[in-house]
Amino acid sequence: MDTLILLVITGLGLGALYFLVASGLSLIYGLMGVLNFAHGAFLTIAAFLGWEAGRRISDGTWTGLVISALVGILVGATVAVLTEVLIIRRLYERHIEQALVTVGISLAAVALFEGIWGTDPIYTDRPAWLTQTTEILGARIPNDRFVLIACAALVLGGIVLFLRKTRYGLIIRAGVENRHMVTALGIDVRRSFTLVFAIGGAAAGLGGVLASVYYGYVSAHLGSVLLIFAFIVTVIGGLGSLTGAAIASVLVAVLQQFANFYLGGTGDLVVVVLLAAVLLIRPRGLMGKAA
Amino acid sequence: MTAKSLRLVIGGILLVVALAVLPLLAIDIPGVLPGPTYTPGTLQLLAFALLIAALALTYRMMFGLAGLLSFGHALFFAAGAYGLAMTLEAFGPAEWPSALVFTVSIAVTLVLGFVLAATVGALALRVTGISFAMVTLAFAQAGSVLIRRNPGSATGGDEGLALDTSNVPPELVGVVDTRNLYWVALGILVLVYLIVLWVEKSRAGHVAEAIRENELRVRVIGLRPYNVKLLVFIAASVLASVAGMGYLLLQSGAAPRIATADFTLTLLVIVVLGGVGARWGAIVGGIVYTLLDQRLTALAGSDAIAALPDILRVPLSEPLFILGTLFVLVVLFLPGGIAGLPARITTGRKQHPAEPEETVDA
Amino acid sequence: MSGPVADEPILSVRNLYGRIAGQQVVEDVSFDVPATGVTALLGRNGVGKTSTIKSILGLIDRTGEIRLAGERIDRAPTHRIVQRGVAYVPEDREVFGSLTVAENLRLAERDRSPRRELVASLFPDLEARREQRAGTLSGGQQQMVSLARALVNENRLLLVDEPTKGLAPRIVDEVADALAEAARTAPILLVEQNLLVVRRLAERVVVLSSGRVVFTGSAAELLDDHDRVQRFLGVHDEREAA
């Protein structure tokens, strides 16, 4: 029983990280048709700069962590917006080329991060509470899981509110469904492209800081690993669907935890099998719009 | 055969012959090659470049011809390298002559590569476009994870797998025989080129091309795009395993790096850099990229770079940073890649991909 | 540039070419839409009527000279053209199925004071269904949403593509009523297969054949000429087409 709870909550925590990356990927793909390989780089740069800021001001404290998170969000959003405005926009509506430049950006970025911060993981200091555990129904749950889950839930709630309640949210929802008709109503849909990059970058930035809390280190490859699972999550959830991304994040992460524990560390393989199964049964994913 | 294609064939043969006699010559191109062409170090690098060119050629067949953007091509290259290494190690009845063991191992690896390609292709091709890219990525990732996990100590994990040379023909082992390995690599490139050419010129190749242009229309005339795409996928993947086997012999081992998504991304960079529009683009791209990578790495370690201030030194000492940036620039400003250069120069046309501010929204 | 002249057409199209996926679908099309009334754009299935409208809006690649009240719009992106007062009712409605009726309408509001009362009075059905997802509406109701999206703003020109396609006769009449009402405030370029509707609404017609204009003139003149109707549209008379 206690193992079960530990696995589920750890899975939820990891799922929270996946969601923070996948939400942006899915929105960006849904609205613009861009497969953004640079998303992992947004996460990594935010994790590094967040860590640099946090440790300079107050290393290993809650203040430090909050500053890291704020800096991470800001950096993620800024870098994402710059990428969209300076590079992606030049290749408007050319989806393959857009995916290709993001591939180039991600390769170059990871190399640059290695050049600046080295190839080895840098272990980070965290507030003591985060390294302790809390007992729930006999299971000793590492506290950082709770923070991850709470943050992801807040982000999910925030994005949903934004999409439901604001005019830009309305434009984005409509654009995911039919971009051309949005322009045909006299709306410059390109502005919302920049906006989804900003939102996605901010979520990934927060994800970067939280990933460094979860793993206990920052490294140039932090984003690349999460990105691959986020891609899988996005496909399983259905490209363009935020709810789908949320559900699939939890599904994939929990499954991964269980397989790692009960099936001898085969979590990653089981996820791929799940992906194959979803594609066979329902190629558009759990909540994706019909192709 | 027209005069033009005859000239092309003769040119091709001359080029292959020229490449074949390289190890017997002492050509030294400082700055491009590490030493004269007969030295093992240089031959090793050139052979590697030829194999990468062959691999890029197979990738171009999928991406350039059939429009299949796969992010999992590395899986099949790794399957060739690891497959051959593992069969050579695991199997080899003592009473068999080693030449037979070697041949059978190659055959077994080919079959393995075929089965893997057919399985992955059959599944992944159920979806198209970007989803296809992600699914192939996921499969390759699974392969990469498996290799790193080192199940039953079969793959050597992060250390990689050394080639068990007991059944490898002695002519293909050791530094003095780099020359032979170079010829093997050249042979693989020529073989891959001919098969790719044959596939592209075949009916299936034409249909694949038509599918890339307009899948709907192909469906309308009653052909099943799925089968044709699967055929191209399998052909490209099996040929990639062949290149992988060459890599194993050349490097005397397999490293887990060749199974990663980054390795596939490198291939993509090579093909786009060379130009997806032409076969020779992939070859030139493969060779240019390999040499560039090697030279940039050498440059990174040089005193000239070490003397620079940090802000220049850090980026310049990361070859992948330079290559990644170069790639972005090529996609933005040179859509045809290297292969597109001659046409751009002769027509003098500026085709800037970026749209002017006031144009079509759709 | 000269100021607006009394008889200046609201839309003038000269040598328009349009391409979809590298394929020429509109070829050297030229015509005018007068500043008042309904102009019908006719032609058999697949001649390029929809493509012509989309080219005008910049929804597909196009070249040629397009003027809205004398000003060039052929280099402007779609949203700018629409902002200048061109409303579009696409073939097949293209409502946002996952949004509610109210959200569909809100999205379309460009003006500071949108004409919500007018829309409510034209389409009372929609008022009752404001919170329903547009994707779950019937075809006729979706067409109302699509028309309402256009009529909620003050427009200088309406581009309406087959608004009666696939609708029951009673709904066809309702749509025609709404268009007649709309035509009193703005000129309309109307693609329409139902010749009864064309006769009721249109003063002028432009007929396309394989991407080119083959006839321009008064609607009555064309519709009374059975030979031409047969030749251009492949139908014997309007009742058959209805």
Ligand SMILES: Nc1ncnc2c1ncn2[C@@H]1O[C@H](COP(=O)(O)OP(=O)(O)OP(=O)(O)O)[C@@H](O)[C@H]1O
């Ligand atoms: N996306 C597309 N890809 C390829 N060809 C297209 C595409 N859309 C339209 N076409 C072609 O362009 C031509 C003109 O189409 P268009 O939709 O403009 O005709 P139309 O006059 O509106 O026909 P209808 O009366 O049936 O609505 C047709 O031959 C059609 O097949």
Ligand SMILES: [Mg+2]
């Ligand atoms: Mg039409």
